[in-house]
Amino acid sequence: MRKKSFSLEKSVFKLIVLIIIAILLNWLKHYPFLIENLYTNGFYLYWSTLLRFVFGQIPFAIGDLFYAVFIIFLIYSVFKSIKSIIKSRNKGAEGIKRGLKFINFTLLFYLIFQLSWGINYARPNFNSTLNLSADYYEKADLINLADLLIAKINKIDYSKVKGLRINDHSTLIKNAQSDFQNLKLNNPQTKYLFPSVKPSLSSIGLSKFGLEGYYNPFTGEANVNRLLPAVTLPFTYAHEIAHQMSFAREDEASFMAYIAGIKSNNLSSKYSAYFAALNYVLFELYKIDPKQFQEVYNLTPHNFKSDFNEERTFWKQHRSFLFDYMSSMIDSFLKVNQQETGILSYREVVIWIYNYHKNELPAKR
Numbered sequence: 001m002r003k004k005s006f007s008l009e010k011s012v013f014k015l016i017v018l019i020i021i022a023i024l025l026n027w028l029k030h031y032p033f034l035i036e037n038l039y040t041n042g043f044y045l046y047w048s049t050l051l052r053f054v055f056g057q058i059p060f061a062i063g064d065l066f067y068a069v070f071i072i073f074l075i076y077s078v079f080k081s082i083k084s085i086i087k088s089r090n091k092g093a094e095g096i097k098r099g100l101k102f103i104n105f106t107l108l109f110y111l112i113f114q115l116s117w118g119i120n121y122a123r124p125n126f127n128s129t130l131n132l133s134a135d136y137y138e139k140a141d142l143i144n145l146a147d148l149l150i151a152k153i154n155k156i157d158y159s160k161v162k163g164l165r166i167n168d169h170s171t172l173i174k175n176a177q178s179d180f181q182n183l184k185l186n187n188p189q190t191k192y193l194f195p196s197v198k199p200s201l202s203s204i205g206l207s208k209f210g211l212e213g214y215y216n217p218f219t220g221e222a223n224v225n226r227l228l229p230a231v232t233l234p235f236t237y238a239h240e241i242a243h244q245m246s247f248a249r250e251d252e253a254s255f256m257a258y259i260a261g262i263k264s265n266n267l268s269s270k271y272s273a274y275f276a277a278l279n280y281v282l283f284e285l286y287k288i289d290p291k292q293f294q295e296v297y298n299l300t301p302h303n304f305k306s307d308f309n310e311e312r313t314f315w316k317q318h319r320s321f322l323f324d325y326m327s328s329m330i331d332s333f334l335k336v337n338q339q340e341t342g343i344l345s346y347r348e349v350v351i352w353i354y355n356y357h358k359n360e361l362p363a364k365r
């Protein structure tokens, strides 16, 4: 009996400590520049480099295994807890003890996630770091932006792009790494030492969720869905590496991948970036005005259309019922299925792309 009450006290104490740390962390998030200096370019820079150095030595995505073991452990623990509550003479006390343990564990998991990467969500956005305005676009702006991207795609010699299009994992990593270094941004993250990008062990699973890759903050590994059509791979690698480089938000990772790609000396990276951007812009246009989307889509070059269809076919083949729960732009071209998160994240990346190219667009009347 004594032992039990002691353990309960310990759990309550742990809970209070964890809650205080969580409150402090969330308070700190109100100071983006402090986060940038102390965390992103301080602790996170060294911590993520160390994680990549250690886990990058392992040739497969060990983070995928961690997650699998973690899920099995979680299910086992829930069953064990239910069993011990049923068996216990004092069900109420046992229930409280087990419940507290579960809450503490969840809080600890949340804090480790935050400390190992998640705090980066609170960094200042591109308004300040890249001096980019965040003006909203109208339908006419989207059409002009699509025209501009089509013109840029037309300038790329597609026969060379096809020859450079590869599936080779280490070359894709090297290309993305040098593309970021090429940007010569005054940002220590873009030096990106010790790359750790791996084909996900569950690429089929990722495809069923409509995912192109994901970042594992616990091992610092970027995992890429290796089944994706080759046209999307350079952009996807760059996007996942941008997550590793502290660009936690989806729109920011995509925009970093976009500028790294369009400034790349490699035509395959360049085309992949414009391809992704035009997809985003067309998707936005489709949501606003499907008829206008069709008109602009008809203006895209033949090669773009064939790549666009290849990607669409890929998602059609791999999608499952899970797909409907994830936002996906390809699927949304086929059916109007507006989902909050997807709409927001795409819209934000289009805002950055629009503001980046605003000076190249026809002046507003």
Ligand SMILES: [Zn+2]
Residues within 6 Å of the ligand: 214, 239, 243, 250, 253
């Ligand atoms: Zn992402």
